[in-house]
Amino acid sequence: MLFSLNNVTKTYGKITALRQLTVKTPAGAVGLLGPNGAGKTTLIRTLLGLITIDAGGGEVLGLDVHKQRMLIRQSVGFAPEDECLFPGLAGIDFVAYAGELCGMSRGDGMQRAHEVLNYVGLGEARYRPVESYSTGMKQRLKLASAIVHDPKLLILDEPTNGMDPGGRQEILDLASDLAHNKGMSLLFSSHLLPDVEAVCDHILVLARGRLLAQGKISELKLSHEQSFEVRVKTDAARFAGLLAEKGCRVEPREERLIVRLPSGTSTDLLWEMAVSAGEQIRFLRPQQSTLEEVFLKAVEAGDEAFRA
C-alpha cells in the first residue's frame, strides 16, 4: 500500500478542500487528476504531513500522517509546482543542500548531487547559479533535489509546466523510468492527461474535495460493446458511407473510423462490407474510452452528485 486516507476532511474557512476523503492506493505510478480547486495540492500536503487536517487520518508508506510526519518527509521526495529556489547557490550546491536537509552528510550530499544531476541531464550547468537557469533546467533541478535522498515515494506536482515538447518528454521519461524500472513509487499530479497516461498505471480523480474515480487506467478505459475502431487501406470515406447505408453509426477519428454496429450484428458485417467494397481492413479492435473521457465522465458524475 502506497498511502491510505480515511475520512479526511480539511477546511480553509468556508472552503472545504477535502471532504471525508477515503482512498487506498497501491504502490506504483499513480496519477492525481482533478480540475482546479479539486483538492490535489491539499491532498499532497496532507500526505507530507504539512498541514493539520480537521478530521480523519491516514498512512503513507506505513507511517502515520499525524505522528510520524518527519519520517514521512524523510522517505518522500517532493517537487512543488511553483518555482522554488534556494537563493545564492549553484545547481550542485542546491541539490547537495537539499540532500543535507534530509539528513545526508555534506560529502554524501555532494556525491549524490552529482549522480542525480547526471541522471536528470544537467551537465556543466550545475556549476552556474540557479537564478540563471531556464524553466526546463529549473524543473530538472527540482526533480534532482527531490530524488537526491533516494525516496521511496516521489511526488511531482505539475512537473512539465512551462516546458518545451522535448524537455517535457524527457521529464516524462525520467518519471516513468523511476517508477517502472527503479522501484520508486510515484504520485504524479497534472492537468495534462497525456502526461499522466504516459507515466502512470493507476489514477485518482478528485473534484470538490471528493474522490470521484480511482483504478487502473487500463480497467477504467472500458471497452464499448458494438463499437469498434477500424482502419482501412485505401478510401476510408467511401467505406464509411457504405457502412452508414447498412445502419452503422460511423465517426471518423484521425486515420481511423469509430463504427457502432447495429444491435444483432457482429464484426462479420465489417468483413462482408470490406469484401464487397474491395477494401482491406488493416486494423480492428473494440473501442476503448480515452482517459479524457474517463475524466470528464467522472467529473460530470461528481457535479451531478453535488447538485443532488
Added chain:
Amino acid sequence: MPIFDQGYQHWRGPLSGHGRRWLTIMLQGVRVQLTRIWLRRMLYLSLIPALVFIGFMSVWGLVEQRSEGALALIRNFLPSSLLMDPRAQRAMIWTIAFSYFFKIQMYFIMILVAVAGPGLISSDLRFNALPLYFSRPLNRVDYFVGKLGVIGALVGAVAVVPALLAYVLGLAFSLDFGVVKDTWQILLGSIGYGLLITISAGALMLAMSSLSRRSLYVGVSWAGLWIITGWVGTVLEITFREGLTHNIYHAEMSRWLAANPAPVGVQAPSPYERPSRRRLNFARVGPMRPNEEGTKWLENWLKAAKEADIKAREKESEALQSDWRPLFSYVSNLERISDSLLNTDAAWEKIGKAFAVAQGKTDDGDEPTDGRRFAEMMVPQYPWQWSGGVLGGLLGLSICILTLRVKSLDRLK
C-alpha cells in the same frame, strides 16, 4: 555528459537525526555569507580591536609578573596606587577591558548584522524557498534556529571568540590560576552577553527580514533602528542630565546671590555663571582689583559654586537611578545588560576612587570625594531589569512576527 552513464542509482547511506537540521541551515547560511566580499572585509577589520584587546590582556599579565617594560607602559595610563599590587586590581582591570572591548565590537556587530541579516529570510521569501525547506524533515523551529545561528556565528567570530582567546591569554600570561577564581564571572558574563546579542539582535533582524522580500529595505530599517534610536536616546539623556544639573545649580546660586549680593567694586555674576580661575585671577590682579571685602566675596562665591555643583551632582546621581531615557536606544539596552553581567559599575567606581585619590580629591578622612563619578559617567544607573524588559518585549514582538510571516505550508498559497 558523463563518460559512463550509470542511470539512476539507489542510495542507502546514513541519514542523521532530526536534531541537527538547524546546524545544516546555519552552516549553509554562513557559507553563503562568507562569499560576500564586504562581509569578509568587515570581519577582517573587526580583528583590529580584537588584537589590541588581546595585546592589552597579555600586557596586564606581564604587569602582574612585575615586568618593568609592561609597568612602564601602563604607568602612563593608571595611577601608581593601582600598580603597587596588580593582582589585587585584576578583576577590576579585566572587567573594564572586557567592557570596553564589547562596546567597540558592538559597532562591528551591528554593521555585520546589517550586511548579513536582511537576506536571511527575505531572500527565501523572494525566491519561494520555504516549500523546499518545509517539505523536508524539518520544522519552523529548526529553520529559525538555523537562521539565528548565522547571526550567532558572526557575533561569535567578532566578539565572543576573541574575548575567550583574550581570557585564555590573560590567564596564561598571569601564570596564576587564581585568575579563574577572580574572573570567572567575566568569562561567563562574556559568553552570556554573546548569547544575548545573538538572540536579541538575531530575532529582531529575522523578524525584520521576514517583513519584506527586498533585503535593501530591511538593511535600511536596521540601520535606522540602530543609529536613530541611539541618537534619540543619547540626546534625550544629555538634555535631561544637563538640564537637571543646570537648573539645580541655577537655583542654588540664585539663592546664594540673593543672600550675598556682590559688594561695590565687584561685578555681580549671573546665577548661571560658573567661577573660572581666569575670572578670579583677573579680579585679583587686574586694574579693577577689588578691595579685601571684594576678594573675600569672590572666594565665598567660588566655595558656594562648588557646593552648588556638588549638590547638582548629588541630585543628578539620584535622578540617574530612574532615568528611563537611555531605554530608547537599542544598543544601550544591550550594553546595560552587559554592564550588569560584567559588574562594570563596581569596577568603574573602584578605578574612579583610585584616580580621585591620585588627584588629591579626598575629604578630611582621606576618602575620595568623587568616587562614583566614573561609574555614573560610564555605566547607566537605572535598573538593568528595565533594559531586560525592553529587550524581552522586542524579542516577544519578533517571535510573533516570525510566527505570522513564516507560515507552515498550511497557510501558504
